Each structure stands twice: as structure tokens, then as C-alpha cells.
Amino acid sequence: MEDLLKLDKQLCFSVYVLHREIMQCYRSILKDIGLTYPQYIAMMTLWEKDDLTVNQVGEILQLDNGTLTPLLKRLESKDYLTRKRSKEDERVVKIHLTEKGRKLKEKAICIPFELAKAMNLSVEEMTQLKALSDKVVKQIYE
Template sequence: MTDTLKLKNQVCFPVYALAREIMNHYRPILDEIDLTYPQYLAMMVLWEEETQTVNQLGEKLLLDSGTLTPLLKRLEQKGFVSRTRSTSDERVVLVTLTEKGRGLYTKASCVPEQFVASLNISMEEIIQLKTITDKILNQQIKK
């Protein structure tokens, strides 16, 4: 058996395990503001620009509409967003923050700091991890 097929020599496994670990660190923090991690990501995009189409959100979050639609439906049920059809093109669904959704921004502002503190690593290490991750993702997105 070659060493290339040993789990301990794979890049994919620690990345996969780290993604799960990151979700586990976010979960208790986000539970306090009644969001799941994917919902938190969608809200961050909407806090940057309050009204966006489902397609725009999908592009920014790298999610298809089949994944995004149920997520947005749950955010709407919680009262954080509203979804309406465009008057110029009924196929286009607009997602807009509600007052409650805008108000959640203040509560969520402490999430990044709490998350970083939970990891128990330096900010420099986090920046290195993000830089490498962004480089790999950007190369794949450009293909």
C-alpha cells in the first residue's frame, strides 16, 4: 500500500474535519441569536446590502437556489427577511431584511470575536488560514 492513500497524509481530511469543528464552535454562539451557520452567512450578505435576489445571494454564498430557498424560508418564518417576487420579472425573488433582521445585526456583532476566542489560536494564524483558503477557493471559482 502506498503512503499517498493513508488518511494521515491527505489534505482533504483535516480540511473536512476543520469545517465540522468550525461549525461546532459557531453553534452555541449562533444559538443565542436563533441562527444556524448557513442562516448567519445569508444574514451577513444581507447586512451588507439589504435587498438582493435569490440568485445574487446564491452567487455570493456559493449555494444553488435549491439549497438557499429552504434556508430563506426559515429566515422569513423567524421574521428576519421577507421574500417578494420582482414586479418587473416574476421569476426573480427579492430577499429583503425586515426591521427585526436589521436589529439582529447589533446582537450578531459580537459573533466573530466570540468565535475567534473559542478557537484558542492567534489572529495571525487565523489570517494565514483565511488567506490560504481564499487562494484555493478563488482558483476553483475562476475555472
């Protein structure tokens, strides 16, 4: 019987190494547009649906306010978004993309293809990997 405690048999180690490599690929690719990975996923969220609250963005990204607020402040300082308190409820902060933030999407459109290339995967293989990852995550939360 194989020793199941060997490192090369561990799913967790394989996923850990893959995560590190994916983040390294993203770091290199995103450098060209001046974003970090957390900033990139925040921008993707807003490109998909503008005019969200900080709490809504946090829920989507699964980030707490302590992590999200400084990230949004940095994006605001780059003039990609604005943060404004709601007139109805001052506790609520709304996020709006600026024109510069909307235009950044045009520069980012190639990133998924560049990631696939950097990982030596076809877009189809990357899609399959994501689908399997989504399946596992969904099953964990069921």
C-alpha cells in the first residue's frame, strides 16, 4: 500500500503550489496595468455591476471591511473609483467607477488569455480547471 502521507500524494500541497504559481503569474501580468490581484478582483466586481455598497463588494469578494477599505482607498487614489456616503443612510458607503476606472477594463480584457498562456494552458483547460474548482467549493458549502 502506498504511503498516503507522502507530500507528493497530498491534494492540499498541490493546490497550495498551484495557488502560489497562479498568483505569481497574475502579479507579473497585472504589473502592466498597475493593479495588485486584490485590486483587480475588486475592479472586476465593479465592471460587472457598478454602484455597489462597500458591504456588497465585501460579500462578493469574501473580504472583511478591514481588508477592503484600504484596498478601495488605494483604487480611489488612482482615480478608478469614488466612495460616497449614502444620503439615505450615512453608514452606507457607495462605490462608483470613474471614467478612468471604466476605461481600465479595456486594458484588462486580455488578462485571462495572458494567464492561460503564462500557465501553458489552453483557454479550454483553464475553463475546465475553474469548473472543477467551483464544483469542489460548492460541495464544501452544501
